Amino acid sequence: MGGAAAQAAAQAAAQAAADLPRRAADAIQLVVDTIHDKAVRPAILATRAVVFGLVVAALAVVLVVVGSIALLRLFDVYVFGHRVWLSYIVLGGALTLVGLAAWTRRTARPSPARPG
Numbered sequence: 001m002g003g004a005a006a007q008a009a010a011q012a013a014a015q016a017a018a019d020l021p022r023r024a025a026d027a028i029q030l031v032v033d034t035i036h037d038k039a040v041r042p043a044i045l046a047t048r049a050v051v052f053g054l055v056v057a058a059l060a061v062v063l064v065v066v067g068s069i070a071l072l073r074l075f076d077v078y079v080f081g082h083r084v085w086l087s088y089i090v091l092g093g094a095l096t097l098v099g100l101a102a103w104t105r106r107t108a109r110p111s112p113a114r115p116g
Helices: 002-079 084-104
Strands: none
Touching: 002 084
8 A cells, every 4th residue: 555655656746747847838938928918018009109100290291291382382373373472371371370279279287386
């Protein structure tokens, strides 16, 4: 009886020793997955948001400039009969009104408290 228990204990120890590399690899994989989920993934998402935001902002600037040039040429050639100064006044006035509308919709920032 004692020999069977010792043999069973030896087999259990051998099984545990053989199972140790798999358990270590699983533990390392768990740590790597946790780090990826907690740190790397949010960093990737934030980087993508910044890059796509910059691309959209650059395209918006290009579209506004090209649109303004096209509108100016349209006014100059077809609307005001080659009186470019009138085209400048109309387009400048329209852009000024857009700027004033944006200015009135802004919110005031709270003033920082000054130490007394």
